[in-house]
Amino acid sequence: MRGIGGKDLGLLFSELPSETAAVFTRNALKGAPLVVTREAVEGGGVRAVVANSGIANAATGWRGIEDARVMQELVAEALGIKVAEVAVASTGVIGAHLPMDRISAGIKSAAGELGGDGFAEAILTTDTREKEAVARVEIGGKTVTVGGTAKGSGMIHPNMGTMLAFLTTDAVVEKKCLEETLRLATDRTFNRVTVDGDTSPSDMALLMANGAAGNPPLSLDSPDYPIFAGAVEGVARELAKEISRDGEGATRLVEVVVEGAASEGEAAALAKSIVGSNLVKAAVFGEDANWGRVITAMGYSGVAFDPEGVDLCFGPVKVFSHGEPVPHDEAEANATLAGKEVRITALLHEGDASATAWGCDLSYEYVRINGSYRT
Amino acid sequence: MRGIGGKDLGLLFSELPSETAAVFTRNALKGAPLVVTREAVEGGGVRAVVANSGIANAATGWRGIEDARVMQELVAEALGIKVAEVAVASTGVIGAHLPMDRISAGIKSAAGELGGDGFAEAILTTDTREKEAVARVEIGGKTVTVGGTAKGSGMIHPNMGTMLAFLTTDAVVEKKCLEETLRLATDRTFNRVTVDGDTSPSDMALLMANGAAGNPPLSLDSPDYPIFAGAVEGVARELAKEISRDGEGATRLVEVVVEGAASEGEAAALAKSIVGSNLVKAAVFGEDANWGRVITAMGYSGVAFDPEGVDLCFGPVKVFSHGEPVPHDEAEANATLAGKEVRITALLHEGDASATAWGCDLSYEYVRINGSYRT
Numbered sequence: 028m029r030g031i032g033g034k035d036l037g038l039l040f041s042e043l044p045s046e047t048a049a050v051f052t053r054n055a056l057k058g059a060p061l062v063v064t065r066e067a068v069e070g071g072g073v074r075a076v077v078a079n080s081g082i083a084n085a086a087t088g089w090r091g092i093e094d095a096r097v098m099q100e101l102v103a104e105a106l107g108i109k110v111a112e113v114a115v116a117s118t119g120v121i122g123a124h125l126p127m128d129r130i131s132a133g134i135k136s137a138a139g140e141l142g143g144d145g146f147a148e149a150i151l152t153t154d155t156r157e158k159e160a161v162a163r164v165e166i167g168g169k170t171v172t173v174g175g176t177a178k179g180s181g182m183i184h185p186n187m188g189t190m191l192a193f194l195t196t197d198a199v200v201e202k203k204c205l206e207e208t209l210r211l212a213t214d215r216t217f218n219r220v221t222v223d224g225d226t227s228p229s230d231m232a233l234l235m236a237n238g239a240a241g242n243p244p245l246s247l248d249s250p251d252y253p254i255f256a257g258a259v260e261g262v263a264r265e266l267a268k269e270i271s272r273d274g275e276g277a278t279r280l281v282e283v284v285v286e287g288a289a290s291e292g293e294a295a296a297l298a299k300s301i302v303g304s305n306l307v308k309a310a311v312f313g314e315d316a317n318w319g320r321v322i323t324a325m326g327y328s329g330v331a332f333d334p335e336g337v338d339l340c341f342g343p344v345k346v347f348s349h350g351e352p353v354p355h356d357e358a359e360a361n362a363t364l365a366g367k368e369v370r371i372t373a374l375l376h377e378g379d380a381s382a383t384a385w386g387c388d389l390s391y392e393y394v395r396i397n398g399s400y401r402t
Numbered sequence: 403m404r405g406i407g408g409k410d411l412g413l414l415f416s417e418l419p420s421e422t423a424a425v426f427t428r429n430a431l432k433g434a435p436l437v438v439t440r441e442a443v444e445g446g447g448v449r450a451v452v453a454n455s456g457i458a459n460a461a462t463g464w465r466g467i468e469d470a471r472v473m474q475e476l477v478a479e480a481l482g483i484k485v486a487e488v489a490v491a492s493t494g495v496i497g498a499h500l501p502m503d504r505i506s507a508g509i510k511s512a513a514g515e516l517g518g519d520g521f522a523e524a525i526l527t528t529d530t531r532e533k534e535a536v537a538r539v540e541i542g543g544k545t546v547t548v549g550g551t552a553k554g555s556g557m558i559h560p561n562m563g564t565m566l567a568f569l570t571t572d573a574v575v576e577k578k579c580l581e582e583t584l585r586l587a588t589d590r591t592f593n594r595v596t597v598d599g600d601t602s603p604s605d606m607a608l609l610m611a612n613g614a615a616g617n618p619p620l621s622l623d624s625p626d627y628p629i630f631a632g633a634v635e636g637v638a639r640e641l642a643k644e645i646s647r648d649g650e651g652a653t654r655l656v657e658v659v660v661e662g663a664a665s666e667g668e669a670a671a672l673a674k675s676i677v678g679s680n681l682v683k684a685a686v687f688g689e690d691a692n693w694g695r696v697i698t699a700m701g702y703s704g705v706a707f708d709p710e711g712v713d714l715c716f717g718p719v720k721v722f723s724h725g726e727p728v729p730h731d732e733a734e735a736n737a738t739l740a741g742k743e744v745r746i747t748a749l750l751h752e753g754d755a756s757a758t759a760w761g762c763d764l765s766y767e768y769v770r771i772n773g774s775y776r777t
Contacts, residue, residue: 056701056709086697086709088726121694122727228698305680306772313773319496322461323603326431334431334461351463352497391766397681398688 036133039076039176039193040106045237046202047073047114048209050217052230058085059095060115061231067099070111071202073235076193077102077137078116079130080178085228086122094125101131105138116191118178118229158273160265162258166251169242171198173258177217177266190217192232192266197239198255201246208256209234216263219295219384220271234259271385272367276393280368281311281386287375293330294382300328301371301384308389311369316360318346321371338374411508414451414551414568415481420612421577422448422489423584425592427605433460434470435490436606442474445486446577448610451568452477452512453491454505455553460603461497469500476506480513491566493553493604533648535640537633541626544617546573548633552641565592567607567641572614573630576621583631584609591638594670594759595646609634646760647742651767655743656686658759662750668705669757675703676746676759683764686744691735693721696746713749 049068051061067073077098084091099113117125158177163170177192194209213232245255272280283302288294301307304324310317318339326334335350342363345353363369369388424443426436442448452473459466474488492500533552538545552567569584588607620630647655658677663669676682679699685692693714701709710725717738720728738744744763 054698054701055703055705055707056697083694086694086722086725086727088710088724090726120692121698122692122722123694124727228701305768309769309772312769315774317495317497319458319461319498322431323429323496326429326603328430330430332430335463347461347497349463350461351465352461352499389769389772391769393680394684394687394764394766394769397684397764399690 035081036077036079036130036137038102038134038137039078039195041074041195041235041237043074043237043239044072044112045074045235046071046200046205047236048202048206048234049114050209050213050232052228054228054230056086056228058083058117058121058229059087059091060084060098060117060229062092063095063099064114064116064231064233067111067114068233072109072112073114073233074108074112074237075102075106076114076116076233076235077134078118078191078193079125079133080117081119082117082123082125083119083121083229084117084125087124090124094127094130097127098130098134101134102138105134114233116229116231118191121228158266158269160262160269162262164254164258166198166240166245166255167243169240171196171240171242171255171258173198173255173262175262175266177270190220190230190232190270192217192263194232194234194259194262196234196236196259198236199238199240199242199244200236200255201244204246204249204252205234205236207247208259211256212260212263215260215382216267217270219299219382220267220386232263268385271387274387274393275396276390277387278312278390279364279366279388281308281388282368282370283384283386284370284372284381285375285383286372286381287377288330288332288380288382289378291380291382293332294380295384296328296330297325297332297373298382298384300324300330301373302386305389307371308386311364312388312390314361314364316341316344316346316357316364318360321373322347325373332375332377336376340372340374342370410456411452411454411505411512413477413509413512414453414570416449416570416610416612418449418612418614419447419487420449420610421446421575421580422611423577423581423609424489425584425588425607427603429603429605431461431603433458433492433496433604434462434466435459435473435492435604437467438470438474439489439491439606439608442486442489443608447484447487448489448608449483449487449612450477450481451489451491451608451610452509453493453566453568454500454508455492456494457492457498457500458494458496458604459492459500462499465499469502469505472502473505473509476509477513480509489608491604491606493566496603533641533644535637535644537637539629539633541573541615541620541630542618544615546571546615546617546630546633548573548630548637550637550641552645565595565605565607565645567592567638569607569609569634569637571609571611571634573611574613574615574617574619575611575630576619579621579624579627580609580611582622583634586631587635587638590635590757591642592645594674594757595642595761607638643760646762649762649768650771651765651769652762653687653765654739654741654763656683656761656763657743657745658761659745659747659756660750660758661747661756662752663707663755663757664753666755666757668707669755670759671703671705672700672707672748673757673759675699675705676748677761680764682746683761686739687763687765689736689739691716691719691721691732691739693735696748697722700748707750707752711751715747715749717745
């Protein structure tokens with residue numbers, strides 16, 4: 028597949044027809060692009076994605092829907108494909124209308140330069156860098172590639188955040204299998220990311236498979252399916268971590284691992300509660316291994332568990348066990364927060380399920396960015 | 403009732419036996435003081451409250467429970483009452499043990515000076531000011547007084563936060579009626595406050611009634627009950643607003659009113675989702691009337707509603723209606739965020755229930771305070 032993009036608009040295009048699976052925000056408010064993209068994905072055969080940054084085209088009423096449809100039409104015309112084969116994604120300010128003259132010019136110019144670079148850059152807003160990942164695996168004697176591009180920096184929360192992710196693969200995959208693969212990968216990666224607890228109305232993840240690899244078609248019971256699913260999840264995980272690392276104002280990536288839980292769902296809920304706590308995030312920013320805030324965030328996660336049965340570690344330093352503080356060198360614990368990547372681990376003794384969630388610290392810069400975003 | 407306090411420890415004492423109702427945190431981790439206070443309240447007849455700030459005595463295991471019991475014993479001894487008549491509350495750092503020598507000295511000195519001032523000051527941590535409120539109403543020809551003191555600044559979230567509230571009244575009230583009054587007042591006031599989304603393990607609200615007013619006993623079906631309940635709720639509301647106004651790093655109080663909802667529960671969920679959004683809070687700090695973040699926060703509240711049927715106002719300025727932006731003067735909308743009190747209103751057209759929630763903006767100072775709290 029080929030992509031192109033200027034600073035504010037990008038195009039992704041597969042010359043071959045492709046199967047596409049999609050996941051959308053759970054926010055009750057859904058941006059106009061999601062309405063038209065859902066129709067396209069349900070119709071089948073999405074081959075192109077147009078994405079713009081700067082304005083999310085959400086909370087924009089009938090005119091917003093019209094604008095999203097015009098974007099579809101302009102792309103279809105420029106690439107010589109059907110309107111129903113075009114997915115649309117927008118990210119940026121909510122509640123403003125798109126500057127359709129600039130969008131139109133951007134689509135024409137991008138379509139003329141397909142095969143170039145820049146799609147990953149085009150979809151950025153407050154992001155500070157491009158987010159791309161790739162995996163290659165062998166399936167039925169054929170090399171299959173899974174690639175991915177994402178954006179996301181603010182309004183990021185489990186259940187997606189202002190997050191756009193476009194995954195592509197040349198694998199031959201049955202539609203149902205593709206959908207299940209994306210659902211599970213999203214649940215384990217994008218839905219375990221939080222920057223600020225705000226779930227946006229613009230989120231979407233697409234997984235497009237155009238079959239160019241010529242492998243035996245993958246279904247959920249293919250022996251090679253786990254290899255493919257693992258590759259997709261791996262790419263999605265890399266993108267999810269990149270999104271966390273590049274959270275608005277972030278100075279470090281926070282990885283929270285919960286082990287020994289009764290179920291993966293409970294482990295994930297606990298991990299997300301920790302990584303989403305403003306107080307934990309501010310403590311990480313201040314390099315203060317304030318583990319009381321970690322056990323507290325677990326306590327309000329909604330998961331029933333016994334706080335007395337939890338071991339907490341900052342990096343390798345155990346700080347809490349059997350319901351009590353573990354005597355430790357505070358300077359050593361604080362030092363685990365000094366790097367670019369921080370790991371907090373909670374070990375329960377309730378079962379053998381585990382989950383990881385990713386986030387970032389809460390800095391002055393987050394406040395600055397979001398106190399002056401529109402103006 | 404009489405109170406006293408030094409900077410870190412305070413005592414509240416009723417010479418008459420009193421009925422007491424209590425509400426505790428819903429965090430699965432409960433501080434040691436809550437364990438002993440719950441026992442005391444269930445036993446009936448709590449007459450004294452000892453509260454310290456600085457250390458929360460939570461996540462402190464068996465030694466924490468022991469320390470809380472010692473506080474009970476010291477107070478009982480100093481005041482000549484029973485151990486079971488003493489409630490204990492602690493607020494501050496989680497995961498550290500109390501300095502029992504200082505606590506002991508503090509209790510002795512406070513008991514010797516009862517009738518003085520300073521209880522409201524003694525329970526403060528990162529709070530910048532004391533929080534007190536009082537209401538006087540006529541019940542059955544008698545004047546009844548309801549007084550209240552609270553602390554709370556960080557780790558504040560619906561379902562209480564690091565919030566301690568002690569309400570006292572001289573009314574004669576049946577126990578069941580007292581419990582229902584506190585439950586409802588808490589639900590409508592303290593549980594509608596958020597500073598940072600973190601629910602602490604230390605929260606408690608007590609309502610003590612010692613009957614000194616000599617009014618005809620109040621039950622839930624007394625004709626005068628609504629007057630009493632209104633006085634309690636009014637005092638609790640004042641304290642809740644004071645807590646929001648004094649949120650860590652706050653520069654302004656944010657009041658969110660949701661009207662026209664299908665039920666009070668849904669109205670409250672929507673209001674709390676708005677007032678709890680980091681992005682809304684940062685926008686208020688930056689005096690940016692970024693209403694897209696408001697409708698977005700409603701969208702992820704978990705309440706099913708039609709975004710097209712919502713009118714949004716910043717102060718008196720309508721910014722969103724019928725699913726679309728309402729043309730307005732942005733400077734005028736931003737100006738509604740310039741004062742010390744900000745009001746955001748969402749009017750639905752789903753029913754006639756309403757609810758109000760309170761919070762504050764998110765400032766650099768919040769990050770500074772919480773990046774360096776322990777050290």
